[in-house]
Amino acid sequence: MSYNEKNIDLIIQYALLTAGQGDDYLSRRLGPIHLIKYVYLADLYYAQKHNGTSFTGINWQFFHFGPWSFQVNNRIDAATSAILANRHSFDSHFKDEDVVRWEISDDDLLKRMSREVPSEITIKLKNNIRKYSSDTEGLLGFVYQTEPMLNTAPNDYIDFSIYTDQDKVPIEKVMLRFEQISNKKKKAFSQKIKALKLARTFGKKKLIPVTIPRHDEIYNDGINWLDTLAGEEFPTGRLKAQFSTDVWGSDTRKGKQ
Template identity: 40%
Template sequence: MRIDSEKIDQLIQFALLVAGEEDHYTDRSLGPIHLLKYVYLADYYFAMRNQGSTYTGIDWKFFNFGPWSPEVHDRVEPALKAIMAEKFTGQSDYNDNDYTRWSLNDENRLRIISTNIPPAIRVKLKRDIHKHLKDTDSLLAYVYSTEPMINAAPNEHLDFSLLAETEGSVSDQAQARTLSAKKQKQRLAAMEKLKIKRKESNAIKQKLVAPVTSSRYDDVFDKGLDWLERLDGPSIEGDQIKIKFDQSIWKSELRRNGKLS
């Protein structure tokens, strides 16, 4: 599929203009890394409704801690200059490099660009932008958990065909609703059984031993405490430990089912 630069530009502009709806000026600014991830999410949502086909045609890659595309990164500045967005740079608190932020509040332009964004993208992407804005950590955590990412290893290309059956057909959805109704009945029946058991257990009163209300700090207590400390072994010294994982961890079921992050 050929990369569509016009679609990429519109998504970049859309993301910045949506952020521009925020009340506080500081919340309206986005950097290239945020805009790139929002374009990825646009392809992600579109693929979910279009049998794994992306909207932009970008060949996304797993790079560092998220999806990456040099084509999108290169389009950020020209796309935002085209709508006369404000650009400003600042000194990073973490290194000697400068950072770039873009900002623009333009309701009329947002309304026009929104008409070109497919419904399969527009609603969900707008929700995500207002939720994460320029919060890099939360945005990266979210895109990192998407199916193309958790099924790839670093430097591999992302496979959006995994999303071909995500939404499911009408019959699949109807079947899911039926199954949900059956499960609901099963849960109600189980709850009724629990209620009956609770009533039966309450009917049989058991006399419980009164708990100890005060501790006894005597020789037996000291010996027991000393024994437990010896079982615990020597104390751990404050030190740095480097752990190396096998590369197969990227393809493990633990990572795919969300138990490993």
């Protein structure tokens, strides 16, 4: 699968410039892990509007804690240098911790660059960047919960084809089917809708009397009896759980149950 270096660089630069508008100067500094995740989100938002086709053409992989791409990682230096972003290096006591950050603040350049990024990307991505910026934990948590990630197992490639329109029924066809229904059925349908709305309205106004319970001996005995129905008390301490690898493909993880 071919990828577009120009589009990769564009998103990296857009993300860095958007972060540069933050009030906290430390939050403006983005590392490789942040830039890579923002490029992934750009591809996701673009795929949602373009039948599963990504903006960069990257073949994303579920690696360690989220989507990863060596191609994006390898473009960071060139993309940041092209807009003269400041590069900061520092020592780290953690093996996998990023030791490099980039930052730049240039409103005029951001305005020009925003015109090059598709609106279906900027409308959502700019809010993500303003919310998470360099918050690694928050950003990773958000990205991990995206639909393509929940449909992918570790080390597998991420598939944006879940956003294809082949299984969606066009609204025109839905309206055509409705027009083909007899007037009698349409009337009955409308009456049911009105009844549902009326029931919902009355339901909101319904008052439920509340009785304050008496916390006496009988009450306490009842609570203790209910506790015995739960079985033996769950042991405390450090426990180890094992899960089948099938959990990655389960409907529960995908949010279908």
